[in-house]
Amino acid sequence: MKFDTPAGPNPIDKGRVIGIAHDRIDGPAKVTGTAAYAYERHDAAPNAAYGWIVGSAIAKGRIAAMDLTAAEASPGVLGIVTHANAGKLSKGNMNTAHLLGGPQIEHYEQALALVVADTFENARAAAALVRIDYAPEDGKFDLAAERLNGVIPPQGFGGPADTKAGDFDGAFAKAAVKVEQTYTTPDQSHAMMEPHASIAAWNGDKLTLWTSNQMIAWSVGDMAKTLGIPKENIRFVSPYIGGGFGSKLFLRADALLAALGARQVGRPVKVAIARPQIPNNTTHRPATIQRIRIGADKDGVIDAIAHEVWSGDLPGGGAETAAQQTRLLYRGENRMTAHRLVTLNLPEGNAMRAPGEAVGLLALEVAMDELAEACGVDPVELRIRNDVQFDPEAGPQRPFSSRKLVECLRAGADRFGWQRRNPKPGQVRDGRWLVGMGMASAFRNNLTEKSGARIGVDGSGKVIVETDMTDIGTGSYTIIAQTAAEMLGVDLDQVTVRLGDSRFPVSAGSGGQWGANSSTAGVYAAAMALRAKLAEKAGYAAEQAQFEDGLVRMGNQSQTLASLAGAQGLWAEDSMEYGDLDKKYAQATFGAHFCEVGVDMDTAEVRVRRMGGAFASGRILNPKSARSQVIGAMTMGVGAALMEALDVDTRFGFFVNHDMAEYQVPVHADIPHQDVLFVDELDDKSSPMKAKGVGELGICGAGAAVANAIYNATGIRLRDYPLTIDKLLKAQAA
Amino acid sequence: MTPVELTVNGREVHLQLDPRTSLLDALREHLKLTGTKKGCDHGQCGACTVIVEGRRINSCLTLAVMHDGEQVTTIEGLGTPEALHPMQKAFVVHDGYQCGYCTPGQICSAVSVLEEIKAGVPSHVTENLDRVAFSEDEVRERMSGNICRCAAYSNIIAAISDVAGESKA
Structure with missing residues (x-):
């Protein structure tokens, strides 16, 4: 099906299963440990050997010599894969650096060898005996030092590098109130709980990979390209994924090296990237330097706004598009955004949850707080005054498909008790705690991607859905089952969902918060095709047939799905693709975050005391899992505000704190109860589901709300994330 | 190889293990009880938590041979999809x-x-x-x-x- 005109009434509107809070259908498997993740497929590959990755100890240079003698002689070793024996390898379209390095080395911890042995212990011990002599070269590792060497980056998901409208410089010069500040955000790590892991098995020239991957079709394609074999010869299986957040969008070293290892030793090989290797071997969210200038009248109405962003990546990499939201969030006739990319020889930068907006809003929404104070306008009211119902770069001819920012701001403020906030910083005390409230707008683009599925009814009337869509914790299993149940008029427990297998139709996959809306729209398309087949078999006109209670009805006639499907079952396959509604209409998701912090008056320890928000993301398919997505993302925003940073060793070019002890993420004790309100919205220009993404919206702005609450509590304005105790104490002393 | 006897989820098991084998890997790789997860293998994340002799521990931070004769409860021992704890x-x-x-x-x-x-x-x-x-x-x-x-x-x-x-x- 093609979605190129706004959706009218359709079977999803019934809301019998869709839009109702359901427990996850994969829940019982997950809570009992019976859901098998990639490394755990003893059933599929009972005789798998174990691979251990040897990573580069330098950031840039060459392998001068590699001595495998001791490793090869170590007990249980079956083989060692290196560039010298791996055969000719290409690089995947989505990879910036080669997944197997050598002789050239592109970054620290780049995989240089895979040691394969009969046991995990033997592989790990032998890997320590691989001796590599390096010929290091100088590299560039310091974003701030390289800033002036930035170039215009290639265009990615974030649109063009630069945009402008009106005359920013002229309008800013004349503005009554000005904010001009620079903000910095550090490199961050996804730190998903399940390490990258794969088991590979060859059968002749056919490769099967049990793996943990968000985007099956992308990664099959990149495996085929890297190995130089047809993608028809490759099968990926990824039904359970222990977290992604962008880290598993692409083919990674575990997958490629498992395939190479299995080919070399002639039996299945399993490889997990060891936790301390992950931050330097794989991808991370790149650090940014962001300069924001806002010019407004004395009432805070914006006339000029500019957002410039610098970030770094390896040669051939991309930019962190942190100015994206500034193109669409607030009014202002005179505006510009710009991204500049510098070459750094750090590990590969790439997408992490809400690439662009997650860090862009850490800057923009603090700048808005600064503007509110400069104008003496309440921060919520300031944002309401600057609301705009069309793309402010394109003008009124490109309206938003649906934009409920103001509703979110008002509803969120009410629920949180925002009116109790004292606008003057440093006034509220609770014992030894300085208490403050902060808020921020939430904004994330809504992307739609082509997505396919097949759906069938068997002879017992049960429904089966198959698609290569993935569930990375997002709740895909359940919302896909809900969609199928709604469309075919059966109960949720009558639906079986099979995901994450490249033998199934290609889906949108999980990324960019497009997964839920796009993949269910694909199931909608396949279900419409199946409804037509069922109606035809029943002899009913497809438009008049009603699907309910396991029956196809027309007038007072009815037949059961089971009888129509027959013993053979009845299947249909289709995909949903999109026309230009996202060009005609700006499509985005909105919200408002509110946060109350306490800051210890002596130690500057920050505690989040309360947190809540209101969000508009179109139809909420499963309020239970959608709420979990939002609170999880809010928590990641707290991490970004208070603790998360990969610390760069600018001498040797690597991230020093490369494990879960030293890369700090929020734990139970850091997070209070979180309140989430979904504002009613149906977006008929997004898809027939009238839904939009929600998985990334929650991180967008959450950290800025924390930062603004710290300012309100203490009067200390920090612009260099994360806002750690050392920085607060230094500012307090100054 | 070292012999190790454990009682896992009420069942007695006899293993011959490389003494370097963590309790976590004994469960996951030898007993195929993969419900217990390896998140970091360094005692940093808690995904490998099991109950040994009535107390929770990080099973990645302890060798299987140190638990000879002990009782281990894993997630599989708490309940099943049909009979949840x-x-x-x-x-x-x-x-x-x-x-x-x-x-x-x-x-x-x-x-x-x-x-x-x-x-x-x-x-x-x-x-x-x-x-x-x-x-x-x-x-x-x-x-x-x-x-x-x-x-x-x-x-x-x-x-x-x-x-x-x-x-x-």
């Missing part, structure tokens, strides 16, 4: 997970935390060491060794409170 059921009802990878460790920890509170074992946030009682802050403190990057924290606390009979709802 009350804590497992509460995690489903309160959506106390997302990707599910930290979940077995969270649940093993949660079951133990309630036992620890009952037994009067104090924590860093216990105000009165003579009267250890359930509170959300006690649970948050005690569960902080189990990282959930999906951050179902708020829901996990609701699930544990529910099982403890302290539900607000």
Whole structure:
């Protein structure tokens, strides 16, 4: 099906299963440990050997010599894969650096060898005996030092590098109130709980990979390209994924090296990237330097706004598009955004949850707080005054498909008790705690991607859905089952969902918060095709047939799905693709975050005391899992505000704190109860589901709300994330 | 190879293990009990939490040979999809997970935390060491060794409170 005109009434509107809070259908498997993740497929590959990755100890240079003698002689070793024996390898379209390095080395911890042995212990011990002599070269590792060497980056998901409208410089010069500040955000790590892991098995020239991957079709394609074999010869299986957040969008070293290892030793090989290797071997969210200038009248109405962003990546990499939201969030006739990319020889930068907006809003929404104070306008009211119902770069001819920012701001403020906030910083005390409230707008683009599925009814009337869509914790299993149940008029427990297998139709996959809306729209398309087949078999006109209670009805006639499907079952396959509604209409998701912090008056320890928000993301398919997505993302925003940073060793070019002890993420004790309100919205220009993404919206702005609450509590304005105790104490002393 | 006898989920098992084998790998790779997860293999994340001799431990931080003759309970020993343990059921009802990878460790920890509170074992946030009682802050403190990057924290606390009979709802 093609979605190129706004959706009218359709079977999803019934809301019998869709839009109702359901427990996850994969829940019982997950809570009992019976859901098998990639490394755990003893059933599929009972005789798998174990691979251990040897990573580069330098950031840039060459392998001068590699001595495998001791490793090869170590007990249980079956083989060692290196560039010298791996055969000719290409690089995947989505990879910036080669997944197997050598002789050239592109970054620290780049995989240089895979040691394969009969046991995990033997592989790990032998890997320590691989001796590599390096010929290091100088590299560039310091974003701030390289800033002036930035170039215009290639265009990615974030649109063009630069945009402008009106005359920013002229309008800013004349503005009554000005904010001009620079903000910095550090490199961050996804730190998903399940390490990258794969088991590979060859059968002749056919490769099967049990793996943990968000985007099956992308990664099959990149495996085929890297190995130089047809993608028809490759099968990926990824039904359970222990977290992604962008880290598993692409083919990674575990997958490629498992395939190479299995080919070399002639039996299945399993490889997990060891936790301390992950931050330097794989991808991370790149650090940014962001300069924001806002010019407004004395009432805070914006006339000029500019957002410039610098970030770094390896040669051939991309930019962190942190100015994206500034193109669409607030009014202002005179505006510009710009991204500049510098070459750094750090590990590969790439997408992490809400690439662009997650860090862009850490800057923009603090700048808005600064503007509110400069104008003496309440921060919520300031944002309401600057609301705009069309793309402010394109003008009124490109309206938003649906934009409920103001509703979110008002509803969120009410629920949180925002009116109790004292606008003057440093006034509220609770014992030894300085208490403050902060808020921020939430904004994330809504992307739609082509997505396919097949759906069938068997002879017992049960429904089966198959698609290569993935569930990375997002709740895909359940919302896909809900969609199928709604469309075919059966109960949720009558639906079986099979995901994450490249033998199934290609889906949108999980990324960019497009997964839920796009993949269910694909199931909608396949279900419409199946409804037509069922109606035809029943002899009913497809438009008049009603699907309910396991029956196809027309007038007072009815037949059961089971009888129509027959013993053979009845299947249909289709995909949903999109026309230009996202060009005609700006499509985005909105919200408002509110946060109350306490800051210890002596130690500057920050505690989040309360947190809540209101969000508009179109139809909420499963309020239970959608709420979990939002609170999880809010928590990641707290991490970004208070603790998360990969610390760069600018001498040797690597991230020093490369494990879960030293890369700090929020734990139970850091997070209070979180309140989430979904504002009613149906977006008929997004898809027939009238839904939009929600998985990334929650991180967008959450950290800025924390930062603004710290300012309100203490009067200390920090612009260099994360806002750690050392920085607060230094500012307090100054 | 070293012989090791364990009682895992009530079943006696006899293993011949490389002495370097962690308890975690003995469970996952030798007994094929893959419900216990390897998140970091360094005692940093809590995904590998199991209950040994009635106390929760990080099974990645201990060698299997150190537990010869001991009783081990893993997530598989608490309940099955058809017969969920009350804590497992509460995690489903309160959506106390997302990707599910930290979940077995969270649940093993949660079951133990309630036992620890009952037994009067104090924590860093216990105000009165003579009267250890359930509170959300006690649970948050005690569960902080189990990282959930999906951050179902708020829901996990609701699930544990529910099982403890302290539900607000």
